[in-house]
Amino acid sequence: MKSQKRAENPSVLYISYTGLLEPLGKSQVYSYLKNLSNKYNISLITFENPDNLKDQKQFEKMRRAVESHDIDWRPLKYHNNPSLPATVWDILTGIWESFHLIREHEVEIIHARSYIPSVIALACKKCYKTRFLFDMRGFWADERIDGNLWNEKDYVYRMTKWFERQFIKNADVVLSLTDVGIEAMKEFSYVDEDTRFEQIPTCTNLDNFYPCADQSSDGPFTLGYVGSVGTWYKFGDVLECFQILQKLKPGAQLHILNKGQHDYIQEKLDEYGISSENVTVESVEHERVPEKVRKMDAGIFFYRQTFSKKGTSPTKMGEFLASGIPCISNVGVGDVESLLTDNDIGVVLDNFTSEEKEEAMKELIELATAGGIDHRCRSFAEEYYSLSTGVEEYDAIYDSLT
Numbered sequence: 001m002k003s004q005k006r007a008e009n010p011s012v013l014y015i016s017y018t019g020l021l022e023p024l025g026k027s028q029v030y031s032y033l034k035n036l037s038n039k040y041n042i043s044l045i046t047f048e049n050p051d052n053l054k055d056q057k058q059f060e061k062m063r064r065a066v067e068s069h070d071i072d073w074r075p076l077k078y079h080n081n082p083s084l085p086a087t088v089w090d091i092l093t094g095i096w097e098s099f100h101l102i103r104e105h106e107v108e109i110i111h112a113r114s115y116i117p118s119v120i121a122l123a124c125k126k127c128y129k130t131r132f133l134f135d136m137r138g139f140w141a142d143e144r145i146d147g148n149l150w151n152e153k154d155y156v157y158r159m160t161k162w163f164e165r166q167f168i169k170n171a172d173v174v175l176s177l178t179d180v181g182i183e184a185m186k187e188f189s190y191v192d193e194d195t196r197f198e199q200i201p202t203c204t205n206l207d208n209f210y211p212c213a214d215q216s217s218d219g220p221f222t223l224g225y226v227g228s229v230g231t232w233y234k235f236g237d238v239l240e241c242f243q244i245l246q247k248l249k250p251g252a253q254l255h256i257l258n259k260g261q262h263d264y265i266q267e268k269l270d271e272y273g274i275s276s277e278n279v280t281v282e283s284v285e286h287e288r289v290p291e292k293v294r295k296m297d298a299g300i301f302f303y304r305q306t307f308s309k310k311g312t313s314p315t316k317m318g319e320f321l322a323s324g325i326p327c328i329s330n331v332g333v334g335d336v337e338s339l340l341t342d343n344d345i346g347v348v349l350d351n352f353t354s355e356e357k358e359e360a361m362k363e364l365i366e367l368a369t370a371g372g373i374d375h376r377c378r379s380f381a382e383e384y385y386s387l388s389t390g391v392e393e394y395d396a397i398y399d400s401l402t
Helices: 002-008 024-037 055-067 083-105 114-129 138-148 156-171 180-187 237-246 263-273 284-292 307-311 313-320 336-342 354-368 371-386 387-401
Strands: 011-016 041-048 072-075 109-113 131-135 171-175 197-199 222-226 253-256 279-282 296-298 325-332 346-349
Touching: 002 083, 002 222, 002 279, 011 024, 011 114, 024 041, 024 055, 024 180, 041 083, 041 114, 041 307, 109 387, 114 156, 114 237, 131 156, 131 180, 131 237, 131 313, 131 387, 138 156, 138 346, 171 180, 171 284, 171 387, 180 197, 180 307, 180 313, 222 237, 222 263, 222 284, 222 313, 237 263, 237 296, 237 354, 253 284, 284 313, 296 313, 296 354, 313 325, 313 371, 325 336
Parallel strands: 011 041, 011 109, 041 072, 109 131, 131 171, 171 197, 222 253, 222 296, 253 279, 296 325, 325 346
Antiparallel strands: none
16 A cells, blocks of 8 residues: 555655744744645655654554654754754755655655755755755744844844845745735845745644533633733733733633743733733643633733734734634734624723723623634634645645646
8 A cells, every 4th residue: 555655646755943842833834744645745854853753652543643654753863052064964854855855755845844844945956856855834033133142243134134045035835824925025136026925824633622512600700811922922922911801701710831941930920010820821742732621711912013923923813712712912913803803802002001902802802702702713713724724735746846
């Protein structure tokens, strides 16, 4: 069966710098590929965190799952120290492994997830004439600038932007998470009308995230926050909105799901004078996030309004909506504004004034307590964030390239 499948199906090499042993790798890489493997001969290169590789039980579990879908998985070790030499080493080992897989499986398409894998894919295209799908996942170099992690004068930033230009010019398809991101790229001086752009958002596993069966609740109104609180996020504004919520809904609770930043969160809670009696901060395994989200009444997340956020499709937004929960966010974040307001499933801030926040929180409470909101959010998620829809769209792209 395996040899028959390899002979009949087009071959695709998927390269991800995110490891399959990471929650993101499981949800945003493996979940797609196990479905696409029914039609395509999938080879997969990932770069795994050395600490994750030490967990032999989890590694073997993942390996067996991948093999059950006839995916040829080549896990490589991720290196990060010293930063640039380590990344160059990963790129070289990735190129070497890719060349072997191209020859072994007669690979036709290379699907590169983000920038580092795209360096590898570009080398393969130059040497083997493989088709190249640049799955950019956002404006990575600009995210580093906007997060104050790099400086625009740094050679690393200039080099990364040069590579970005090569990816867009040489890719057979440029895949963006957002329509706003595509419009931004069309303004780049080197992009011409022949450049092919496609858009697929960060999809959500609707089998894991779904509304609570019993929507009636006599408990306090719970505002939910999921994920990181630093760098690109406006966590202070989140806390200000919660303070307004407490005045509008006495006894309201803030439930934060976060890993590794609890001390910082407590410092901010103290700074804003918010009692820990009204806040739950916890770290849970990825598998338990859906059950926690289902108990929330509304979701909240704010981003700094920067150029790089034009390419952002927040994973948490799809998870909230799939769970039947409306959201409050801000303008300047990918397609968030149009998606929430056009479909009446959320509220969007623009200038972050105190007056605007108060009006927005009133609107959010009204929205979250309205009859049928859970159905409206869920229906939109099924239409826009469905994993099966994402798989169909990837399939259509692959099919067009073979």
